[in-house]
Amino acid sequence: MAHDDPPDAPELGDDDPAVPDGGWSDAWPGDEDVFLGEEASVPPGDYGSIPSTMPGHDIDDVELRELERRIESHRTPVYPLDARRSMPMQFVWRRWRQLAMMGRSDVVDDFGRDPRATARWEPLLELLYTRWFRVETSGLEHVPGRGAALLVANHAGSLPYDSAMIVHAIRRDHPSRRDVRPLIEDAIFHLPWLGPLVNRIGGVRASPDNAERLLERGELVAVFPEGVKGMGKLFRDRYRLQRFGRGGFVKLALRSGAPLVPVAVVGAEEAQPMLGKITWFARSVGIPYVPITPLFPWLGPAGLLPLPSKWTLRFGEPIDLAKQYGPEAADDRLLVNRLADQVRAQIQQMVDDIRTQRRSAFR
Amino acid sequence: MSQDRPSVNASERRDRPARRSRPAEGRVAAITGACTFLGTELCRRLEEDRRYAKILVLDVRQPPLPADPDSKLIFYSVDLTQPTVDDELATLLDREGVDTVVHGAFLSHPTHAQEWAHELEDVGTMHVLNACAEVRPPRLVMVSTTMIYGAHPQNPNFLTEAAELRGHRDSRFVNDKVRAEKQALRFARDNPATAVATLRFAPMLGPTVSNMFTRLLSRQFLPVMMGHDPLLQFVHEQDAAWALKLAVDSDAEGPFNIVGKGVLPYSTVLAMMGRVPLPMPYLAARQLLKALWATQIVQSPPSLLDYLLYLCVADGARARRELGFAPRLSIKRTIHDFLGLAPEDDATDVTRATG
Known part of the structure; x- marks a missing residue:
């Protein structure tokens, strides 16, 4: 067969003057001045003239493969989609997406409220509102039908059932069915599972920036100035309103010009009566305290269910602080603190009134 | 750049008026x-713009642009990790009469070569700013990211440009960028002759861009921190490139957040993409990722898990007000583009897409 070959075709493994085989030190001319710390003088990208002696890879193949590599590297590898296109499993992935998107919508508002998730939890809130707590709401006409307003309420219970009931009352019974954005303290907002859920159904992390932005957008914002102090008070201190933070809500109302609507919530203290609290252990897991109620922690997570106390919500006359004092009063610290305490006293009065009128905590 | 070119006299350079327009x-x-995505896109856009006569393309290798004999692009090989590159850069900028400097030599992926990354991002920025202090170009634009605000439990829902740059307590990838940004702020204070803008881009997503987020979201199984579901924000790659061009053209100063339209929870992003979430407790995931990072099996340092735990969303109002940049594509459309779904494939309901 050898005589069929062209006479001057190089054979594989034949000696090639370009590639030394063995004894490389005397094959490279002047190898003593190689690698003296100089940069390679080959311009970047210009490797076309280096001959390849590998079998079956002539210069066109190299260029083609380089081109392919470049095209591939400038494209985001959407691996699952590519794999799915080649696999007859499209219906599986389609079903998976449908499953994954169940109960959530693909558009949320700027603060993370998901309309479909909200609608999904609505029946549960309705059940709590009408059957479990049998909430009696009065004074809804004091809540403005449009524009920004700040609802200021007292706070009780380990889980924020009171903010859920305020939100649901206004969405259900107010003539313009407004959505309230409750400000949630960090202790709840960063709790695993509960925090994201609260965020999806409308809660916003309590911070002055967030509150200001919401009021600028003309939203109805619910604040609980007692904060963790209000949630963490013991059953023997029930309905004794704690210090109203540092008066941040008064500054907000003064700066934004939004009216304050005082809200009294009665019944929340009995829904989760806190007999005691453990603080030494809780700090290490990132919560302010572990509550001890008649049901918790004895019944495990089921102990977080509220007792069926009878609730009353009362919305008071709106207070327009900005009209009385002007926005520059927000920098007067003494005035801010005095106004905060006035609002606190007013809500305390409303709470006391409701408590003298009601017959029992559970009926 | 060749070494033998004479350096221009320093005092000669400093005799210029305070602010040239x-x-x-x-x-x-x-x-x-x-060669970064934004750099290449900017080269393309500047070449089409008749106001720009010459564009110096500085990188260690040629960007993947078509070679055109009468192109305005001139390539110079500049390695910002070289210790005396600032002098070479100053000479080059001065010789060519550069009036617009865009500093975009930042990494889009974290790397194990952390010392090199530090040399490139932090020290490289110093070199570029040294050269700019010498040449005093009227305009300097720097590329940055919203990750420098840091994912922190105390973050408000929308971080403005005035927010503190918290970075991350042990992420060199983020902290190098924070230091570069702080250098730029100091430079802007000390050099009123130059109008400095830093553009803080939200994570970029799109069909062609490649960065740590596209790499993460290209996986079929993704880690999810158990019980946490922060809101994410993206900017479409074309919106980002457009914003950079606007910033290069304008003279607006200061930091700007360049963000897309809308936010979505991480879990919804995964569901829209048809990815499978792998819920894991944060502490365990952190230890696991630490081990994988130390053994160089994965390319993501454990500190980046914090961005799946807490919020880091920026507010783009200032860019809209002063640059005239309003994102054109929503986050949903951005995700569709990333997946390669045409809008007419399934404009309203991604769950029915067959891609």
């Missing part, structure tokens, strides 16, 4: 990091 025609721009 850029000419309407015949501007000369220099782009560091031209």
